[in-house]
Amino acid sequence: MKARDIMTKNVVSVTPDCSIADMAAKMQKFRVSGLPVINAGGALVGVVTEGDCLRRAETGTETKRSGWRSFLASPETLAGDYVRSHGRKVADVMTRDLITIGEDTDIDEIVHLMEKHQIKRLPVVRDNAVIGIVSRANLVQTLAGLARGAGPVREDDAVICENVRAELRKLPWMGIEFVTPTVKDGIVDLWGSFTAYQQDEAAVVAAENVPGVKEVRNHLAWVDPISGLVVYSPDDKDQCLPAEPVS
Structure with a gap:
């Protein structure tokens, strides 16, 4: 199984000049914990995650060093801490040392990279342009699907999956x-979430109309866009599966 078989293709991103406030709002809106940073030329230049925003002056959580620790810290370290805690743009806090994969990267290599570098998501790039992202949530979703039986994704399954995505793209109000x-x-x-009445039913119907589909299982969770309350599908009442579709 390759990255292209499990990656999320509809990637939500930000630009280096995006404000911290707008970045945080986008994370909340799309319910993701990390975003690739794309420059004006369409190239991947960084990744910003929730972890990059933990030490912020606005919340009073910026790094505070005691007198002797401050004395031992280099000016470069102190300056870097200040920029990350007080910076107003994504470029000030994003991670620039990137680890990426290609669409043909094997799933075992993906897991190895996540474990080795202690990261939760890997951008999938082609010619330095992001074409997808693989998160831990994608791996859990894939595991849940494969648990029905051993063996890799067959070519016809991959075609069906792409056709389901295409059918969903015909519904501009679907999200x-x-x-x-x-x-x-x-x-x-079907994994992820919906925010409006019957959107999940519409997604199921769209998938059912794709040739070759034998059955559609609805794991979509309803998310109240105002309160953020999450209600899982009745089919998942005995499991705790992530509602977040992308990292």
Whole structure:
């Protein structure tokens, strides 16, 4: 199984000049914990995550060093701490040392990189342009689908999955950036979330109309856009699966 078989293709991103406030609002809106940073030329230049925003002056959590620790710290370290805690733009806090993968990267290599570098997501790039992202949530979703039986994703399953994505893209009111399909033996699992009445039912109907689909399983969680309350699908009442579609 390759990165292209499990990655989220509808990638939400920010620019280096995006304000910290707008970046945080976008994370909340799309319910993700990390975003790739794309410059004006379309190239990947960084990644910003929740972890990059933990030490902020606004919340009183900036790094505070005692007298002797401040004395031992280099001017470069102190300056860097100040920029990360007081900076107003994504460029001030983002991680620039990037670890990326290609669409043909094997899933075992993806897991190895996540474990080795203690990261939760990997941008999938082609010619330095982001074409997808693989998060731990994608791996959990894939595992859940494969748990029905051993074996890799078959070519016809990959075609069905792409056709389901295409069918969902025909529904502009659907919010497909929140929905990730996986397919095993012609059975489609829909993961992610929806925010409006019957959006999940519409997604199921769209998937059912794709040739080769034998069954559609609805794992979509309802998220109240005002309160943030999450209500999981009745099919998942005995499991705790992530509602977040992308990291």
